[in-house]
Amino acid sequence: MYPSMPDAQMAMVYLRSSAYHGGMSHPLATFDPDDIRDSSTDVGLPGWAKALVDRVREAAASGQTVTVTAEERMLTPEQMARRLGVHRSTITRKILAGEIRALKVGNRHRVPYSEFQRYREHMLDRIARASAPDVEAELFGDQ
């Protein structure tokens, strides 16, 4: 079993590599919290972990060191909209209305990944609650 990451570590995981003498490092791979949350017990190595192992192996084979760090990921309104399947203008409007908490970086909005997850839960819960009477009728209607 692969343990779930605690909420405090629900953050973007960056995997960086650097050549021994080069000093410069660059991102090898990034993983969203959603990618690394799967804690199912009946499967093998999750896809994100396979990707991580592959990247580490490639870096090591070319003589690079690898560092894994975790930090809160920020999304642009466009990135958040794509993930939710909605228009960017919808996200911007909800930020301005205070329904989505965002930070200002210069004159641009950035949404913490934890806030994206909170809003997504809210949105998906609304769908499930609205459909619940039809689900009940479909499964229990003949009782």
Place this chain on the structure above:
Amino acid sequence: MTSDDLLVVFLDANVLAKPVTRTLVLRCAASGYTVRWSRTAEEEADRHLTGRQLSIASLRALVEIPLSPTAADPERFTGTSADDGQILADAEAAGATFVVTEDVDDFAELDLRTAGVTAVNPDLFLATRADRDVYRRALEVMVSGMADPSRTPAELHAAIARQHPRLFQRHRELFEVEPQATGHRPPAALYHGLTCLRCLTRQPLEAELTNGLCPSCTAATSPTSPAAD
């Protein structure tokens, strides 16, 4: 799959028209995928709903989800019927990796390959992609919205087994309940396409996949695999 590579899943009309299946696929999107559908799928689904059921258009409006584009050239999919060809073309236009459909066999293998889309049965899709905690949350929320306050997530889980036996088995350990017997005939096909449902790598041949999984993912999920625990 890392960073901004989004897994887009397109819903066929026959999935949208079934409240249980539709709600599970939509609510379990928190497992890390985005759901889209087109006007073609929505209008077809709405035609099959009864008058008392919530329309798909109303549901979409509730959370301000726009329709995905309607493709203009479905006739190039010559091995698939005109209606299903439009669904396949719309799925391709939406950038979907999978089209979730009750009728996997309706999509010709060559057309799926041309579109770069894989057709998958909803039960197999959910059993592979829906995380345990997300599925549990879906059950809790659905129960909270039901008219009968005595309903429980465990009862709902058991009833879902009638339509989604693989999903039930995947998350069997969540509740100590027995599955309700399915009254449905097993689908003729669960999967058509080249993309592994789990790791999303494309295989050269569909024959490489077992229940939608590539050889590597199949080996990892084998009961004899050390990684399976």
